[in-house]
Amino acid sequence: MVEHDLQITVSSSPHLRMPVTVSTAMRDVIIALLPVTLVSILLFGLYALFLIAVCLSTAALTEVLFRRILNKPVTLHDGSALVTGLLVAMLFAPATAWWTAALATFIGVGIAKELMGGLGWNRFNPALFGRLTVIMIYPLFYYVTEAFGLLRPYFGPIDAVTQGTPLAQMIQGVNLPPLNQLLIAYPGGSLSETSALAVFIGGVFLIVRKHITWHIPVAIIGTVAIMALILGESPFYHILAGGVMIGAFFMATDWVTSPITLQGKFIFGISIGVLLMLFRVPLAPTEGMAFSILIMNFFVPLIDLATKRPKFGEVKEKRFFSFLKPKPYSYGAQKQS
Amino acid sequence: MTVKTFYRGIFLPHHKKQSENKPIEDIASPKEVVIPLHQHTGAPCHAVVEVGEAVKTGQKIADCDSYVTAPTHASINGTVTAIEPRPYFTSSEVESVVIKADTNQSEPKWVERDIEKLSVDEIKEAVREAGIVGMGGAAFPTHVKLSPPNKIDAVIINACECEPFLTCDHRLMVEDAEVMVEGTKLIARSVGAPKIIFGVEANKPDGIEKLKTIIDGNDDMEIVVLDVKYPQGAEKQLIKASMGREVPPGKLPFDVGVVVQNVATAIAVYEACRFNKPLYERVLTVTGDAVNNPGNYRVRIGTTIGHIIEQCGGIKGSSYVEDEIDTGSSEVRYPVAALAHLVGKIVLGGPMTGWAQNRLDVPIVKGSSGILVFSPELVSKTDHIACVRCTKCVEHCPMFLYPNYIGVYSETGRHELAAEWGAMDCFECGICVYVCPSNRPIVQFVRETKKDRAAHK
Numbered sequence: 097m098v099e100h101d102l103q104i105t106v107s108s109s110p111h112l113r114m115p116v117t118v119s120t121a122m123r124d125v126i127i128a129l130l131p132v133t134l135v136s137i138l139l140f141g142l143y144a145l146f147l148i149a150v151c152l153s154t155a156a157l158t159e160v161l162f163r164r165i166l167n168k169p170v171t172l173h174d175g176s177a178l179v180t181g182l183l184v185a186m187l188f189a190p191a192t193a194w195w196t197a198a199l200a201t202f203i204g205v206g207i208a209k210e211l212m213g214g215l216g217w218n219r220f221n222p223a224l225f226g227r228l229t230v231i232m233i234y235p236l237f238y239y240v241t242e243a244f245g246l247l248r249p250y251f252g253p254i255d256a257v258t259q260g261t262p263l264a265q266m267i268q269g270v271n272l273p274p275l276n277q278l279l280i281a282y283p284g285g286s287l288s289e290t291s292a293l294a295v296f297i298g299g300v301f302l303i304v305r306k307h308i309t310w311h312i313p314v315a316i317i318g319t320v321a322i323m324a325l326i327l328g329e330s331p332f333y334h335i336l337a338g339g340v341m342i343g344a345f346f347m348a349t350d351w352v353t354s355p356i357t358l359q360g361k362f363i364f365g366i367s368i369g370v371l372l373m374l375f376r377v378p379l380a381p382t383e384g385m386a387f388s389i390l391i392m393n394f395f396v397p398l399i400d401l402a403t404k405r406p407k408f409g410e411v412k413e414k415r416f417f418s419f420l421k422p423k424p425y426s427y428g429a430q431k432q433s
Numbered sequence: 434m435t436v437k438t439f440y441r442g443i444f445l446p447h448h449k450k451q452s453e454n455k456p457i458e459d460i461a462s463p464k465e466v467v468i469p470l471h472q473h474t475g476a477p478c479h480a481v482v483e484v485g486e487a488v489k490t491g492q493k494i495a496d497c498d499s500y501v502t503a504p505t506h507a508s509i510n511g512t513v514t515a516i517e518p519r520p521y522f523t524s525s526e527v528e529s530v531v532i533k534a535d536t537n538q539s540e541p542k543w544v545e546r547d548i549e550k551l552s553v554d555e556i557k558e559a560v561r562e563a564g565i566v567g568m569g570g571a572a573f574p575t576h577v578k579l580s581p582p583n584k585i586d587a588v589i590i591n592a593c594e595c596e597p598f599l600t601c602d603h604r605l606m607v608e609d610a611e612v613m614v615e616g617t618k619l620i621a622r623s624v625g626a627p628k629i630i631f632g633v634e635a636n637k638p639d640g641i642e643k644l645k646t647i648i649d650g651n652d653d654m655e656i657v658v659l660d661v662k663y664p665q666g667a668e669k670q671l672i673k674a675s676m677g678r679e680v681p682p683g684k685l686p687f688d689v690g691v692v693v694q695n696v697a698t699a700i701a702v703y704e705a706c707r708f709n710k711p712l713y714e715r716v717l718t719v720t721g722d723a724v725n726n727p728g729n730y731r732v733r734i735g736t737t738i739g740h741i742i743e744q745c746g747g748i749k750g751s752s753y754v755e756d757e758i759d760t761g762s763s764e765v766r767y768p769v770a771a772l773a774h775l776v777g778k779i780v781l782g783g784p785m786t787g788w789a790q791n792r793l794d795v796p797i798v799k800g801s802s803g804i805l806v807f808s809p810e811l812v813s814k815t816d817h818i819a820c821v822r823c824t825k826c827v828e829h830c831p832m833f834l835y836p837n838y839i840g841v842y843s844e845t846g847r848h849e850l851a852a853e854w855g856a857m858d859c860f861e862c863g864i865c866v867y868v869c870p871s872n873r874p875i876v877q878f879v880r881e882t883k884k885d886r887a888a889h890k
Contacts, residue, residue, distance in 0.1 A: 105778050105812050106524070108877035110785040110863030111805070112445070112597065113813045118821055118870045174818070216819030216871070307823075351823040356837065407858050408669060408832040409679035 118215070121307050121351075122175030128298035129182055129346070135294045136190070136287035143190035144287055148182065150194045154201040155181025162210035176215045180205050183223035186288035186342060187386075196237065200226035220393045221353045224386045231383060278336040288342035292335070299345030308349040311358050315365025316344040316372075323373035334376070339385035343368075347385075353393045360396075360403040368392050436635050438660035439670040442831045443864050445597050445663045445785075447636060452720045453600040455728035457608060460744040464534050466508050466735030467519050468494065469527040472798035473566040474573045475501035480530055486513050491541045491711050493562075494530050503574040503799075504564040508713040508733035510535045520795050522781045522788050529796070532735070543708035548619060556623040556706055563705030564799070565712050569602075569666065569695035570782055572800035575702065578694070579623045581687035587628040588621045589675055589693045593659060593666030595634060596783030599803045601718045602696040604729045606633070606640040609700055614647050614654075616703030617694070624692050629654045632675045636661045663785065664862040668693045670831050682858045697802075712799055719745045721806035723776055732797060738779065738804055739793030748806060750775045777812035780805040785863040817873045826865035826875065832858050836865035836875045843878035848885040856882040 136144040159177040163170045172178075184201045204226025212218040273282050281291045288295060302308045317335055324331035334340065339347075348354060348368055355364045368388045375384035471477035478495035482488055488507040496504040511532040518526035551559070561576035569591060590613070594602040606613060621629050631648075633641050635658050648654040657675040659665050669680045671693060678689040686693050694702075697715060704710040713734050720727035725746025732741055742748060780787040781801055797804070826836035834855030842851035856879050865875040 104776050104789075104791055105814065106789040106791045107778075108866075108874050108880070109780075109782075109787055109789075109861070110866050110876070111778055111780050111787065111789060111807065111812070112784045112867055113872065114868050116868070116870050117815070117872065118818065121823070121870055171818070214819060216821045351821045354822075356822065356824045356827050356835070404835075405833050407682050407834060407855055408673075409681040409684070 118174045118176070122179050124302065124305050124307055125179050125346070126175065126182060128301045129179075129186065131294035131297050132186065132288055132291055132342075133182070135281055135291040136186075139281060139283045139290050140190035140287070147188060147190060147192065147194065147197055147287065148185040150198050151181040151185035151188075151201045152178055153181075154198040155184070155205045158202050158205040159210065162206050166210065168214065171215070174215065176209075177205050180209065180222045180226075183346060184226055186346075187223060187227045187286050187339070189286050193237075196230055196234075200230040202226070203229045216352055218352055219396075220390055221347055221350050224347055224390050228383065228386050228390060231386075275332055275336065278333070285338070289338065292341045295341040295345060299341075302345065302349070308345075308351075309358065309361065311361040312349045312354060312365040313344040315362050316340065316348060316369045319366045319369025320372060323369060327373065327377050329377065334373070338376075338382070340372070343385040343389055348389050348392075353396060355396050355399045355403065357400070357403040357405060359405075360399040363399055363403065364392055364396065367395070436658050436660040437674045438662050438665065439673045439831065441829055441833065442662045442664060442670065443829045443868065444661070445867070447661070448597040448720075448784075449600050449603075449636070452598075452718055452727045452729060453603055455600075455604070457601075457604050457716050457729045457731055459731045460736075460741065462509060462534065462538050462733065463736045463740045465514075465737075466511075466532050466534075466733055467529045467737065467794070467796040468505055468508065468532065468735035469519070469521050469529045469796060469798055470495045470505055471527050472505065472572060472734075472800065473503045474571065475499065475503070475577075477528070478502060478505050480516050480528075482507075482513050482516075482530065484513050484516055487511070487535075488513060488532060489541060490538075491713055493564075493711070494532075501574055501577050503566045503576075504562065504711075505530075506564055506711040506713045506734075507532055508735050510538055520792055522790060522795050522798065522801070524788070524790075529735075543710055546707055546709065548615070548703075548706050551619075551706055553623045553625075556619055556702075559705045559709065560623075560702055563701065563709070563711040565698060565701045565705055566799050567695055568697035568701065568715060568799060568802070570786060570800050570802055572798070575694070575698055578687075578692060579620065581624055581692060583687060584690060585624040585626040585687065585692055586690040587630055587676065587692075588617060588624065588626045589630045589632055589671060589691055590617050590696060590699055591666050591668070591671055591693050592631055592633040592637070592640065592696050593671060594637075594696075595661075595663045595666040596785050596802075597663075598720050598805055599718045599783050600720070601716045601729050601802055603637050603640055605696050605700060605716055606637065607643055610640070610643045610647055612703050613696055613699045614644075615707075616699035616701070619702055619706050620692065620694055620699060626692065627653060630675050631656045632659055632665075632671050633657070634659050634661045634665055663864065664831055664860075667831065667860060667862060669860075715797075715799060715801070717797065717801055718803040719806075720803065721780075721808075722811060723749050723808040724806040725749055734799055735796045737794045737796055738781065738790060741797065741804055742779075742793070742806060748775050749808070774809065776806060777809035778805075778807040780807070785867070786861060813872065815872055817869075818871045820873060821871055823870055825868040825870070829864045829868055831862060831864065832860065834859055836879075839882065840865075840873050840875040840878045843882045848882045851878070851882040852886055857886060 155177045160170050181201050184204055188197045204222035208220050208222040208225035209218045279292050303310050320334050320340055321331040324334045355361050371388035372384045476497050476499035478497045480495045482494045490510050492507045493504050494507050511534045514533045515531040519529040521527040557576050557579050565575040566572040592606050617629050631644055644656055659674055664670055668686050672678050672691050680689050701712050714731055716731050718729050779790045781790055820837050820841050830836055838854040839851045839856045859879045861876045863876055
């Protein structure tokens with residue numbers, strides 16, 4: 097018998113691939129985060145470095161642990177766990193107790209991502225989910241902090257001024273740091289709040305590399321500016337202080353948890369901006385960005401349905417809110433006709 | 434130069450340099466051909482010859498009573514040695530006529546006819562008898578396309594060749610432009626179209642120049658230069674770009690008064706009407722980074738891929754000698770083990786829509802536009818992961834569908850939802866898979882949904 101089968105790949109068309117994979121995209125996100133990471137390390141020194149190291153290693157360990165428990169292949173090479181870890185680190189102030197950040201990473205990677213089905217299935221941004229969960233259960237930590245106080249490493253004084261976030265100062269009416277410092281480098285707040293410019297450079301890099309589009313950042317920042325003007329606040333402080341920059345460029349643009357169509361991305365961004373200003377001005381000064389993004393994450397499937405585009409050559413149904421009308425529910429039941 | 438195009442789609446690397454300036458060459462006639470009896474869309478043919486019968490080049494060997502079908506012809510002089518299921522490029526087996534070549538391979542003598550005197554019915558009859566099908570890949574019987582149920586305003590000749598690597602239509606346009614224009618006139622006459630449009634992508638300037646000199650002064654003919662974007666050569670996208678008309682979902686080009694034909698098909702129509710010459714050979718591009726002499730070759734239908742690759746200088750780095758690879762006899766022997774690490778993939782058709790092969794005794798058919806031989810480096814071997822909703826497929830989909838949802842729903846067996854997000858309107862251009870960072874085989878998912886929906890109808 098003659099051997100006919102060549103031992104070569106036979107797969108469905110097409111047979112060409114673009115050289116962009118999830119791994120290369122995640123690598124680019126890490127590169128995009130480098131400027132702000134470096135600025136924060138310059139300002140906070142070992143405190144920042146230690147926090148980042150804790151978050152990265154927790155993220156990697158959590159992913160391995162959960163993947164082992166769930167009996168799935170470990171996919172550390174796609175880099176998504178490391179990105180989540182780095183993003184969580186960016187959300188904490190340098191003097192934060194390290195176990196707080198580690199817990200946030202664990203919740204983000206383990207619960208918000210892996211238990212939701214892994215990368216691609218998570219409904220909420222893992223980094224923000226972890227951060228907010230920790231913030232909400234923080235009162236419980238009061239006694240734990242006392243007990244674990246000895247485990248807090250001491251790398252010397254952080255800076256001449258170890259103060260609260262500029263955002264809190266702004267809302268409380270305390271003396272404000274000058275705008276140019278907020279833009280370039282200011283030692284206050286979380287790691288990502290140190291330099292709006294560095295975050296912006298990273299975001300532009302992601303847009304240039306075509307990993308994200310400009311729609312969500314522009315919609316968020318534009319809405320924040322307009323809302324600030326309407327509410328009689330300074331738009332510059334609202335944009336440069338707090339989490340607006342990192343949120344607009346790195347959190348809200350997360351592939352998995354943002355809408356699909358460009359139209360939907362605009363709606364998503366504008367909603368986040370409006371929610372943020374509603375949280376910030378009348379309510380609490382901090383965490384507005386994180387809450388706004390997580391709330392809008394929840395509405396993404398609805399936005400996707402509402403902005404469903406017509407097919408090529410199809411005329412779109414003009415009725416407003418037509419996406420809400422009930423559809424014949426035939427899923428699962430085979431029609432016999 | 435202003436170029437027209439459609440909305441969305443993608444700019445692909447061309448990969449055409451290595452074969453676009455190579456003139457069309459004939460390759461040595463094979464010792465054996467395997468002619469599948471169902472190479473077209475529609476009803477399969479039944480053999481009208483018997484085992485042991487002697488056949489001549491161009492002799493009809495299979496036909497069918499049904500309307501949507503195309504007869505098949507012998508492509509060499511020889512003897513029928515078998516009528517049996519043989520491997521086919523879609524990796525199933527298809528009833529085929531196997532012909533062993535005679536030593537006498539004389540060309541049949543063609544009687545010239547005056548094409549101006551042919552009536553519309555005579556043209557259609559000639560096209561049907563010649564077994565002409567769409568030679569761009571879909572292989573839809575051409576005589577059916579020439580009998581549209583409503584009024585036709587224009588015939589569009591699809592000279593886009595938007596798939597990377599392929600250059601055979603480009604070469605045909607440069608070398609046989611007059612014949613192509615004559616064939617197009619016949620097509621336009623048979624459908625009663627007052628206008629002819631040649632849609633050419635801007636990366637074929639020599640072809641456009643040639644066409645311009647031929648149709649100069651003709652008001653009813655027009656050249657539309659199109660952007661080099663994939664899938665510019667897809668019927669609906671071509672009609673949108675060149676005429677601004679949109680074919681609604683589920684409809685065909687004739688619903689908007691247009692007939693689209695491929696360059697090679699127009700030439701085949703001319704040959705069928707002028708000489709009564711059936712479609713038993715075609716031009717295809719043999720290329721890829723693992724073949725020694727890439728180029729454009731005129732090949733008999735039913736020639737095996739192995740024979741063609743061997744005639745094109747063989748696979749780079751392979752050391753087989755003539756008697757080691759003998760694709761001509763029924764006892765085929767290949768240096769299979771030696772090839773496995775030199776070739777990553779062999780594709781019949783274009784790189785975006787073609788079919789990967791794992792045997793060398795698969796014959797080429799009327800719709801085969803190329804043979805691509807890729808080295809292992811060009812082939813991605815990583816498995817697919819979950820959709821990460823990066824929206825690249827949604828941004829580029831030329832049919833404005835949602836490949837991401839189609840993929841997710843089809844993969845989990847919810848074919849009804851996949852169909853709701855547009856799976857049935859997909860023409861499998863492959864862009865979604867090309868751009869996917871998760872390497873998801875969405876085209877395969879779409880095919881599964883189509884199969885499932887067809888079964889539940």
